[in-house]
Amino acid sequence: GPGRRLLLSTPIFYANGPPHIGHLYSALLADALLRHRRLRVAGPARLCTGTDEHGLKIQQAAAAAGTSPAELCERVSGLFRRALTQAGVAYTDFIRTSEPRHQRAVRHFWGALGDAGVLYKGSYEGWYCTPEESFLPESQLAERTDGQGRRCKVSLESGHEVHWTKEENYMFRLSAFRDPLQSWLRDNPRAILPDPFYQCALRWLDEDLPDLSVSRERSRLHWGIPVPGDPSQTIYVWVDALVNYLSVLGYPESHGAWWPAARHVVGKDILKFHALYWPALLLAAGLQPPERILVHSHWTVRGQKMSKSLGNVVEPGVCVGRFGVDGFRYFLLRQGVPERDCDYYDEKVAKLLNSELADALGGLLNRSTAPSINPSNTYPRFSEPCFPKVLGCREARGAGRACAEDYELVAAVAALPARVDGYFQGFQIYKALECIAQCVRQTNGFFQRHRPWKLDRREAGERLWLDTVLHVTLECLRVYGTLLQPVVPHTADRLLSRLAVGPGERGLSGLTFLARYDGKPCPFEGRQLGPDTGILFHRLGKPQTGKKRK
Numbered sequence: 001g002p003g004r005r006l007l008l009s010t011p012i013f014y015a016n017g018p019p020h021i022g023h024l025y026s027a028l029l030a031d032a033l034l035r036h037r038r039l040r041v042a043g044p045a046r047l048c049t050g051t052d053e054h055g056l057k058i059q060q061a062a063a064a065a066g067t068s069p070a071e072l073c074e075r076v077s078g079l080f081r082r083a084l085t086q087a088g089v090a091y092t093d094f095i096r097t098s099e100p101r102h103q104r105a106v107r108h109f110w111g112a113l114g115d116a117g118v119l120y121k122g123s124y125e126g127w128y129c130t131p132e133e134s135f136l137p138e139s140q141l142a143e144r145t146d147g148q149g150r151r152c153k154v155s156l157e158s159g160h161e162v163h164w165t166k167e168e169n170y171m172f173r174l175s176a177f178r179d180p181l182q183s184w185l186r187d188n189p190r191a192i193l194p195d196p197f198y199q200c201a202l203r204w205l206d207e208d209l210p211d212l213s214v215s216r217e218r219s220r221l222h223w224g225i226p227v228p229g230d231p232s233q234t235i236y237v238w239v240d241a242l243v244n245y246l247s248v249l250g251y252p253e254s255h256g257a258w259w260p261a262a263r264h265v266v267g268k269d270i271l272k273f274h275a276l277y278w279p280a281l282l283l284a285a286g287l288q289p290p291e292r293i294l295v296h297s298h299w300t301v302r303g304q305k306m307s308k309s310l311g312n313v314v315e316p317g318v319c320v321g322r323f324g325v326d327g328f329r330y331f332l333l334r335q336g337v338p339e340r341d342c343d344y345y346d347e348k349v350a351k352l353l354n355s356e357l358a359d360a361l362g363g364l365l366n367r368s369t370a371p372s373i374n375p376s377n378t379y380p381r382f383s384e385p386c387f388p389k390v391l392g393c394r395e396a397r398g399a400g401r402a403c404a405e406d407y408e409l410v411a412a413v414a415a416l417p418a419r420v421d422g423y424f425q426g427f428q429i430y431k432a433l434e435c436i437a438q439c440v441r442q443t444n445g446f447f448q449r450h451r452p453w454k455l456d457r458r459e460a461g462e463r464l465w466l467d468t469v470l471h472v473t474l475e476c477l478r479v480y481g482t483l484l485q486p487v488v489p490h491t492a493d494r495l496l497s498r499l500a501v502g503p504g505e506r507g508l509s510g511l512t513f514l515a516r517y518d519g520k521p522c523p524f525e526g527r528q529l530g531p532d533t534g535i536l537f538h539r540l541g542k543p544q545t546g547k548k549r550k
Contacts, residue, residue: 004043007262008034011270012050012095012244015076016061019083020306021314021344022267022299025332029296029429030265031089032333035486036424039508046258048248049084050095051077054224055133055237056216062223069223073098083316088325088489095248097240105247106240107228112252112285113214118173124213125166129155133237134273135213136162157269170215170233177280178209184279184289192275193427194339197268197295201275212277214239242278245290260288268297294427296338302345314344322346323540326488327353333487334433350540357491360440361480362536364447365495368473369529373452373466379474379500379524380467382516387468389517401465405449406472409442410514413476417511420483433487436480443476471525474499475514478524482511491537500530 010026013019027049034047053073062072077096084091095102113119126135132155141153141162153162182205185191185198192198215233218226224234245262249255260282266274271293279289298305301312319328331349334356336342367373374380387402416439423432447469455466481495485506496506501524515522 004041005258005261006037006043006045007245007249007258008037008045008047009245009248009262009264010047010049011264011266012052012097012241013080014055014057015051015053015073015080016057017308018076018079019316021316021319021332022306023080024083024087024089024316024328025296025299025336026265026267027084027089027091028087028329028332029294029336029427031091032329032429032486033263033265033294033424033427034090035489036421036508039482039485039506040421041509046092047090048093048095048245049080049089049091050093050244050248051080051097052237052241052244053077053096053098054240056130056221056223057133059221059223060130070098086320086325087316087328093248095244097244099247102244102247103225105251106225106235106243108252109243109246109281109285110228110235110239113172113281116284116286118176118284119170119214120173121168122171122211123166124169124171125164127153127162128165129158129160129162131160132158132269135165137208137210167217167220169213169217169236170227170230172212172214172239172281172284174212174277174280175209177283178205180283181205181276181279184283190292191289192271192293192295194295196339197271197275197293200271204272204276209276238273238277239281242273242281246287260290262290263292263294264290265294265296268295271295294338296336297341299336300341300343303343319349323349323353324537326491327357327537327540330357330433330488333429334437335430337430338427347542350542353537354539356437356440357488357537358535358539360437360444361477361491361495364440364444364473365477365498365536368447368452368470368477369498369532370453373455374470374529375457377529379522379527379529380470381525382471382514382522383464383468384516384519386465387472387517389519401450401468403449406446409439409446409476410472410517412439412442413479414513416479417483417508417513421508424486429487432483436483439476440480443473446476447473471516471522472514474524475522479511479513482506482508494533494536497530498533498536500524500527 008030010030013023030047034045037045058069058073062069065072081094127141128135136155140156142156143151144154146152154160155162185202192201214236215227216236218232218234221234224237225240227233227235246255249258264274274293282289301314304310304312306313331352334352386400388400390407416435419435420432450469452466452469455462457463457466477495478499478501481492485492
């Protein structure tokens with residue numbers, strides 16, 4: 001509701017290597033949700049992101065690079081900041097786990113767990129996966145042959161090798177939180193979206209729920225936050241990292257103004273940490289779980305998982321340079337389906353952007369504002385006799401100049417804002433864009449069907465119909481430009497500026513469509529259009545093959 005606060009967050013990204021499109025997909029989902037919310041309501045909203053800079057993986061990556069962990073994190077954190085800014089991610093907070101404010105929050109959170117009696121020291125042994133920074137049960141392992149022909153155990157999820165580890169750690173009584181977690185999820189069926197991931201979390205709670213190791217021996221892991229009062233132990237990197245959602249809000253003093261109105265956007269590979277461990281830790285520390293966890297799947301490249309060894313990691317900066325900021329954003333948000341992995345390749349990007357942004361949307365704007373059919377460069381007037389209001393599309397026959405398909409278009413665009421809003425609320429941004437693209441195609445069909453360039457403006461009856469066709473087309477374009485602002489902000493701004501839609505007329509809460517059709521005044525009718533902004537979205541040439549690019 002109006003005035004309500006909301007925190008949107010991405011995962012904090014592990015600082016052992018540069019960003020790829022998977023990282024940017026998380027950030028763009030959160031960014032689009034933030035922008036959409038700001039267009040809907042006036043309440044305060046924040047988007048936090050950052051870098052996860054502790055752990056064995058960072059320690060090993062720094063050693064391999066011949067640098068210190070602090071220097072590695074400083075460099076990689078800068079790469080993430082640059083990539084997010086380059087992609088137009090409007091984050092309000094960037095947190096680094098190496099910052100004093102975060103370390104202070106983690107120490108306080110650890111103390112709250114200790115005070116609650118949910119920590120104890122015990123011997124822990126199991127299969128540890130360093131790249132995933134977690135212990136894995138046998139059910140999540142497989143046997144493979146490594147490069148030297150040796151048999152080894154690997155993670156089923158990532159394929160990374162695991163090693164048997166035994167050490168004395170602090171343990172968290174996760175097993176005591178099965179019932180509270182089940183109650184939380186059953187009382188909040190939209191706590192995790194999309195639903196398949198919600199069901200997955202419920203299934204996990206029906207399985208064995210062993211206590212969780214929450215520290216590592218300092219002799220093995222020195223790059224991290226020491227356990228308060230026990231310098232022989234380092235706080236487990238995932239406990240450290242998860243607290244970022246509180247430290248960015250000023251925990252332990254000022255977080256209460258925002259928490260638990262938080263929505264975490266996360267990849268499916270870290271669902272268990274966010275759906276089980278994090279809510280359990282929060283409950284133990286006397287805090288409520290986050291309002292919602294929004295989960296997405298991964299990106300592959302030509303059907304293969306992205307990996308350095310395959311040389312197929314897609315760099316965001318290269319994509320932005322090739323397809324533009326809005327082109328890059330539109331492709332990932334239009335093609336990314338949270339429930340399943342999605343595939344990337346350059347030809348697919350170019351084909352989609354040419355079809356939907358350059359030809360369908362940009363072509364429609366250029367044709368409907370061309371001086372040859374709109375010489376006065378104004379928002380034309382609507383003629384009710386030419387396009388009379390009817391109760392159903394079937395009644396349209398013989399009434400005015402409009403046909404049944406035209407009434408179907410009007411009904412579809414009138415319903416579009418509510419449909420788009422519902423899809424954003426349900427974390428289905430791709431469906432929102434699919435609906436918009438379908439309406440754009442319908443509007444092109446309307447324009448082509450009535451051929452306004454063939455109508456004679458000198459004849460009174462023809463002029464009324466010509467202006468009505470243009471009025472309906474521009475009204476459609478105004479709705480599309482308004483709804484596309486969270487996804488392609490620069491393109492939407494140029495479109496709305498061309499239609500002379502002012503900054504205060506671009507919100508979603510008061511968005512109306514074709515007011516004259518309902519007998520109400522249209523504030524845009526007769527208004528001088530904005531200056532010609534040129535081609536809305538330039539067509540992309542055929543992408544070069546990898547060999548030619550080299």
